[in-house]
Amino acid sequence: MARPxxxxxxxxxxxxxxxxxxxxxxISAGQAVLLRDGYEKASTNxxxxxxxxxxxxxxxxFPDKESILTAVIDRYSDELSARLTGVLSGHLDLPGPExxxxxxxxxxxxxxxxxxxxxxxxxxxxxxxFKDKAEAMEQRIGxxxxxxxxxxxxxxxxxxxxxxxxxxxxxxxxxxxxxxxxSPAIPRDRFVEELTRLIVAYVDPGA
Amino acid sequence: MARPxxxxxxxxxxxxxxxxxxxxxxISAGQAVLLRDGYEKASTNxxxxxxxxxxxxxxxxFPDKESILTAVIDRYSDELSARLTGVLSGHLDLPGPExxxxxxxxxxxxxxxxxxxxxxxxxxxxxxxFKDKAEAMEQRIGxxxxxxxxxxxxxxxxxxxxxxxxxxxxxxxxxxxxxxxxSPAIPRDRFVEELTRLIVAYVDPGA
Amino acid sequence: MARPxxxxxxxxxxxxxxxxxxxxxxISAGQAVLLRDGYEKASTNxxxxxxxxxxxxxxxxFPDKESILTAVIDRYSDELSARLTGVLSGHLDLPGPExxxxxxxxxxxxxxxxxxxxxxxxxxxxxxxFKDKAEAMEQRIGxxxxxxxxxxxxxxxxxxxxxxxxxxxxxxxxxxxxxxxxSPAIPRDRFVEELTRLIVAYVDPGA
Amino acid sequence: MARPxxxxxxxxxxxxxxxxxxxxxxISAGQAVLLRDGYEKASTNxxxxxxxxxxxxxxxxFPDKESILTAVIDRYSDELSARLTGVLSGHLDLPGPExxxxxxxxxxxxxxxxxxxxxxxxxxxxxxxFKDKAEAMEQRIGxxxxxxxxxxxxxxxxxxxxxxxxxxxxxxxxxxxxxxxxSPAIPRDRFVEELTRLIVAYVDPGA
DNA sequence: AATGAATGAGTGTTCATTCAT
DNA sequence: GATGAATGAACACTCATTCAT
Numbered sequence: 079m080a081r082p083x084x085x086x087x088x089x090x091x092x093x094x095x096x097x098x099x100x101x102x103x104x105i106s107a108g109q110a111v112l113l114r115d116g117y118e119k120a121s122t123n124x125x126x127x128x129x130x131x132x133x134x135x136x137x138x139x140f141p142d143k144e145s146i147l148t149a150v151i152d153r154y155s156d157e158l159s160a161r162l163t164g165v166l167s168g169h170l171d172l173p174g175p176e177x178x179x180x181x182x183x184x185x186x187x188x189x190x191x192x193x194x195x196x197x198x199x200x201x202x203x204x205x206x207x208f209k210d211k212a213e214a215m216e217q218r219i220g221x222x223x224x225x226x227x228x229x230x231x232x233x234x235x236x237x238x239x240x241x242x243x244x245x246x247x248x249x250x251x252x253x254x255x256x257x258x259x260x261s262p263a264i265p266r267d268r269f270v271e272e273l274t275r276l277i278v279a280y281v282d283p284g285a
Numbered sequence: 286m287a288r289p290x291x292x293x294x295x296x297x298x299x300x301x302x303x304x305x306x307x308x309x310x311x312i313s314a315g316q317a318v319l320l321r322d323g324y325e326k327a328s329t330n331x332x333x334x335x336x337x338x339x340x341x342x343x344x345x346x347f348p349d350k351e352s353i354l355t356a357v358i359d360r361y362s363d364e365l366s367a368r369l370t371g372v373l374s375g376h377l378d379l380p381g382p383e384x385x386x387x388x389x390x391x392x393x394x395x396x397x398x399x400x401x402x403x404x405x406x407x408x409x410x411x412x413x414x415f416k417d418k419a420e421a422m423e424q425r426i427g428x429x430x431x432x433x434x435x436x437x438x439x440x441x442x443x444x445x446x447x448x449x450x451x452x453x454x455x456x457x458x459x460x461x462x463x464x465x466x467x468s469p470a471i472p473r474d475r476f477v478e479e480l481t482r483l484i485v486a487y488v489d490p491g492a
Numbered sequence: 493m494a495r496p497x498x499x500x501x502x503x504x505x506x507x508x509x510x511x512x513x514x515x516x517x518x519i520s521a522g523q524a525v526l527l528r529d530g531y532e533k534a535s536t537n538x539x540x541x542x543x544x545x546x547x548x549x550x551x552x553x554f555p556d557k558e559s560i561l562t563a564v565i566d567r568y569s570d571e572l573s574a575r576l577t578g579v580l581s582g583h584l585d586l587p588g589p590e591x592x593x594x595x596x597x598x599x600x601x602x603x604x605x606x607x608x609x610x611x612x613x614x615x616x617x618x619x620x621x622f623k624d625k626a627e628a629m630e631q632r633i634g635x636x637x638x639x640x641x642x643x644x645x646x647x648x649x650x651x652x653x654x655x656x657x658x659x660x661x662x663x664x665x666x667x668x669x670x671x672x673x674x675s676p677a678i679p680r681d682r683f684v685e686e687l688t689r690l691i692v693a694y695v696d697p698g699a
Numbered sequence: 700m701a702r703p704x705x706x707x708x709x710x711x712x713x714x715x716x717x718x719x720x721x722x723x724x725x726i727s728a729g730q731a732v733l734l735r736d737g738y739e740k741a742s743t744n745x746x747x748x749x750x751x752x753x754x755x756x757x758x759x760x761f762p763d764k765e766s767i768l769t770a771v772i773d774r775y776s777d778e779l780s781a782r783l784t785g786v787l788s789g790h791l792d793l794p795g796p797e798x799x800x801x802x803x804x805x806x807x808x809x810x811x812x813x814x815x816x817x818x819x820x821x822x823x824x825x826x827x828x829f830k831d832k833a834e835a836m837e838q839r840i841g842x843x844x845x846x847x848x849x850x851x852x853x854x855x856x857x858x859x860x861x862x863x864x865x866x867x868x869x870x871x872x873x874x875x876x877x878x879x880x881x882s883p884a885i886p887r888d889r890f891v892e893e894l895t896r897l898i899v900a901y902v903d904p905g906a
Numbered sequence: 907a908a909t910g911a912a913t914g915a916g917t918g919t920t921c922a923t924t925c926a927t
Numbered sequence: 928g929a930t931g932a933a934t935g936a937a938c939a940c941t942c943a944t945t946c947a948t
């Protein structure tokens with residue numbers, strides 16, 4: 079009747095769990111400090127204080143300060159990615175303009191989810207802090223868009239899909255982010271409509 | 286026998302001149318340090334050393350460190366503005382697509398003039414350091430574009446010129462800057478052509 | 493029917509053995525770390541890592557960091573002692589100069605056995621770390637030399653054997669160690685010869 | 700009647716003086732801390748506190764901690780050198796044994812001047828902290844001794860003056876230092892006498 | 907106006923030691 | 928016994944700013 083022991087890697091779970099929990103706690107503390115005090119004031123001591131641990135304990139989980147801040151940004155950007163992946167995959171079968179509109183809507187939703195942090199990343203952090211992450215994401219999405227432009231029927235009327243993709247990815251990213259951060263006096267549906275028109279006119283000028 | 290005193294504002298001129306010269310010297314030193322050592326290493330002591338004055342003297346001309354860096358950025362952005370104004374004013378009489386093309390060309394030339402500094406601003410500085418300046422410029426140019434969209438004959442086929450202007454300004458700014466900074470594998474004339482197509486298709490879909 | 497208990501000191505043996513084995517393991521780890529990373533970098537964490545145990549476990553066997561390092565040095569110096577004892581006991585019947593020469597040879601051999609560690613002790617460690625051990629050894633050997641000077645026939649022509657012994661012990665120790673560490677441009681047999689001459693002339697000026 | 704201005708380099712003296720005075724103050728503080736708290740406890744903060752200045756001010760005069768400690772040692776060793784130079788130059792015309800005796804006397808006097816610091820250097824500091832200084836001095840004095848052995852009439856009966864000098868320098872240095880530090884139960888004149896005999900018997904065995 | 911020495915709170919990081927498990 | 932996460936005081940060093948000269 080003895081319960082069989084779980085395999086070793088499962089038995090070690092609680093330890094890993096505690097460790098992972100602490101990592102999460104530190105990342106959350108880092109995020110809180112960044113949001114509350116700003117990038118320049120975000121010191122390891124403040125992060126430790128916020129996390130309720132001692133400065134030395136940070137270094138059980140992260141090799142240095144930069145890695146903590148990177149982890150904060152990575153977590154945010156992973157959340158954003160996850161949200162976007164969900165959004166996109168649901169609409170890939172829509173006709174062009176609808177797909178664009180739905181994507182923009184989902185993107186604006188995702189970006190609006192945590193405007194404070196988006197503002198932090200967009201305004202307080204030097205881009206070099208998250209350049210790699212950003213460029214990797216732009217590359218990945220650019221490839222998707224490029225592929226999409228080639229496979230759709232009828233194909234988009236663009237000469238070089240990669241070039242158009244390069245442009246589209248950056249333009250959509252920047253304009254949506256700026257729309258959320260600047261909150262200009264443009265109603266959201268108007269904005270989505272204009273951006274959709276811009277994109278559709280570009281990739282399918284005949285329509 | 287007393288020589289008549291010159292009016293106050295004239296008497297203070299030489300003083301102002303010397304002061305202005307020193308301000309310029311400090312700004313140049315600040316720029317040199319930023320370019321040479323990067324944002325994180327740009328300390329007031331280094332700026333003073335580079336300017337050939339003592340650290341204390343900085344504070345005769347600037348209230349604090351941030352104001353020095355702001356002045357450096359302002360000067361750069363003023364230079365950029367001046368160059369752009371010249372570029373634009375020369376082509377305002379061209380038909381739409383030519384105007385766009387010429388503007389983009391001029392913009393790319395201006396941005397390429399000092400890529401190092403552009404990279405510094407675009408990658409190392411937190412945007413908050415130059416947010417006001419950037420938004421002021423975007424506002425100013427946005428108004429110009431908005432006006433242009435309304436006055437040209439036949440008028441652009443956009444529903445709300447301010448909205449289109451908001452979009453166009455940010456899109457052109459961001460894409461040209463990123464093109465210069467990322468140097469993607471897209472030939473420059475191809476890039477200008479695509480961007481021109483994008484813009485023309487947007488503001489003049491019938492064409 | 494109870495098996496008779498073995499006497500206490502026997503029962504604790506295995507325990508002591510395990511304990512002693514662990515002590516040895518820690519000392520070896522300490523030595524390895526000292527040699528690999530140097531005195532300044534030799535932290536308890538590194539020693540524990542090298543020994544394959546946890547930092548906390550060190551304190552089951554040693555009261556603090558210093559005692560670990562002391563033990564490392566003690567073990568080295570005990571090894572050295574053992575080697576020397578062997579060397580000396582084999583030559584005590586030789587006539588004066590031969591005895592000196594043979595002793596110096598043995599000493600140089602022993603010191604050359606582990607030059608790296610000798611250098612560590614001689615150059616990186618503050619002498620206070622091993623002062624007691626060194627002085628105890630000097631005292632012990634000094635007594636031997638002092639006795640030797642008195643009992644040999646004819647007796648050495650020194651006025652106060654303890655004084656001469658004090659001098660001889662320190663001079664031989666220091667010069668041989670420095671010879672090994674500095675590797676001056678003096679051939680070894682030349683060095684041994686000179687040192688022998690120095691000593692013999694001192695204790696037996698008539699010869 | 701106007702006094703002529705002194706040349707620029709003189710006018711700047713007071714500044715240099717103040718600077719030099721501060722350097723001296725820091726070195727003295729460093730020495731005091733080393734003597735009071737020991738090498739391991741000698742932190743920059745303690746030195747600053749002892750000097751009555753702020754931690755940051757140390758770095759106006761020294762590039763890092765090590766350079767402060769090095770300066771402390773250098774000052775001590777320079778004082779020692781100066782004292783020795785005086786001692787030696789007064790006796791170079793004495794006949795061999797008298798010269799040796801006078802030199803040893805002067806050396807013991809010099810070393811006794813600041814026993815506390817000698818103990819610090821000899822027992823608490825890792826030799827690597829002052830290895831360069833020590834070896835330079837040994838080289839310099841060794842050359843002197845080597846020359847002396849060759850030029851005296853009748854010449855010393857040594858085969859290779861440099862080898863003998865190497866031995867003599869280290870032996871005298873070590874034994875005198877150890878005599879002062881250990882204070883063995885050997886009266887000073889007895890010690891000087893023995894050492895003199897040792898040396899004379901070595902370099903002039905016939906006498 | 908100009909200096910530049912002085913400041914001192916602050917930084918990121920280390921590590922001998924403890925103690926709940 | 929053994930663990931290893933947690934500690935927290937301490938470290939060397941920086942730098943924007945001040946102020947007596």
